[in-house]
Amino acid sequence: xxxxxxxxxxxxxxxxxxxxxxxxxxxxxxxxxxxxxxxxxxxxxxxxxxxxxxxxxxxxxxxxxxxxxxxxxxxxxxxxxxxxxxxxxxxxxxxxxxxxxxxxxxxxxxxxxxxxxxxxxxxxxxxxxxxxxxxxxxxxxxxxxxxxxxxxxxxxxxxxxxxxxxxxxxxxxxxxxxxxxxxxxxxxxxxxxxxxxxxxxxxxxxxxxxxxxxxxxxxxxxxxxxx
Numbered sequence: 001x002x003x004x005x006x007x008x009x010x011x012x013x014x015x016x017x018x019x020x021x022x023x024x025x026x027x028x029x030x031x032x033x034x035x036x037x038x039x040x041x042x043x044x045x046x047x048x049x050x051x052x053x054x055x056x057x058x059x060x061x062x063x064x065x066x067x068x069x070x071x072x073x074x075x076x077x078x079x080x081x082x083x084x085x086x087x088x089x090x091x092x093x094x095x096x097x098x099x100x101x102x103x104x105x106x107x108x109x110x111x112x113x114x115x116x117x118x119x120x121x122x123x124x125x126x127x128x129x130x131x132x133x134x135x136x137x138x139x140x141x142x143x144x145x146x147x148x149x150x151x152x153x154x155x156x157x158x159x160x161x162x163x164x165x166x167x168x169x170x171x172x173x174x175x176x177x178x179x180x181x182x183x184x185x186x187x188x189x190x191x192x193x194x195x196x197x198x199x200x201x202x203x204x205x206x207x208x209x210x211x212x213x214x215x216x217x218x219x220x221x222x223x224x225x226x227x
Contacts, residue, residue, distance in 0.1 A: 007049035010110040012197075012204065017111040018043040018148055019102055020053075020193060021118050022186035023127045024077045026069030030126040033070070034063035035091060036079050038128075039182035040098055041190035042105050043117070051197050053190035057101060058183045059094035060087050064134060077180050092135035095128075102141045114141045119154075119163045119189045121147035150189050153196040163188060170195040 009017065020041040027033030038061060042054035063069060063081050080086065102114050118124035125147055132140050154166030163185065164174045172191045178184045208214070 007045065007047070008110060009043070009045040009051075010112075012045065012051075013115065015112040016115040016143065016146075017102075017106045017109050017113070018051075018117045018193065019105075019114045019142070020186050020190040021116050021121075021124045021128060021142075022182045022189060023124050024079060024180070024182045025073065025127055026063065026067060026081070027073050028123075029068070030123075030130040032068045033073075034067035034081065035061050035127050035131050036063065036069075036077070036081055036088075037061060037182035038094060038098065039186040040102065041186045042102075043190060043194065044109075049201070051194040053187060053194060054105075055101075056183060056187060057098055058186075059089065059098065061094045062088040062090050064091055064131075091131045092137065095131055095135060095137055099137065099139060099141055103139070106141055113143055115143050115146055115148060117148040117150065117189065117193050119150045119185065119192075121149040121151075148193065150192050150196070154192060157196045157199060163192070167192055 020043065022039050023035055024037035025033050025035055037059065039056065039058040041056050043051055044054040045051055069081060074081070081088070106112070106114050116125050116128065125142075125145070128142065129140075129144065150163070150166065151161045154163070154169075155161045158166050158169035160166040160169050164176065164179065167174045167188050170192055172188060172195065174188065175184070179188075
């Protein structure tokens with residue numbers, strides 16, 4: 001008897017929908033430094049059960065009042081926060097638009113919650129959570145502390161923890177001139193995440209065979225991910 005669950009993304013990660021997030025910021029301190037760009041890539045599943053990057057969203061964000069912007073960080077990202085042609089919107093508007101779309105995709109996929117995927121995911125989640133707290137947003141679709149980190153996945157699968165190196169090892173094209181923009185880094189991170197998960201699909205299916213009582217039930221995602 002085939003005990004592998006129906007091929008749906010809701011069955012793959014206990015009801016969580018992976019959404020890749022990359023932020024560009026004015027520094028490393030999420031409490032004091034500006035959030036300047038945020039990009040998101042939805043992860044979807046093909047009819048054959050393989051993961052692939054889906055739609056991409058990107059927002060230029062206005063620095064919040066009193067925020068710090070380290071010139072060294074701005075030099076790396078190439079962002080001029082005050083450029084007159086930069087189409088930046090307030091944090092609350094950017095997050096509101098992003099979260100509405102994430103909630104829609106979560107619902108359409110039959111999932112219960114989004115989970116952040118990032119390269120050094122704790123950094124991205126810290127800035128996301130800080131912005132949520134600053135703007136007093138109540139309906140955050142992301143798990144507040146659990147993530148999938150492609151640093152770990154790249155290290156386990158390919159022995160590489162730097163995004164450009166892990167991408168190269170996975171056969172993903174890398175353009176150094178385009179790196180350090182939120183949209184580029186998010187899209188490459190999504191490709192890396194899918195590449196690793198697809199390679200490990202056989203382990204997921206073996207796990208379902210070994211422990212069918214776990215069932216990959218989406219309802220289980222409402223439990224704490226550290227249980």
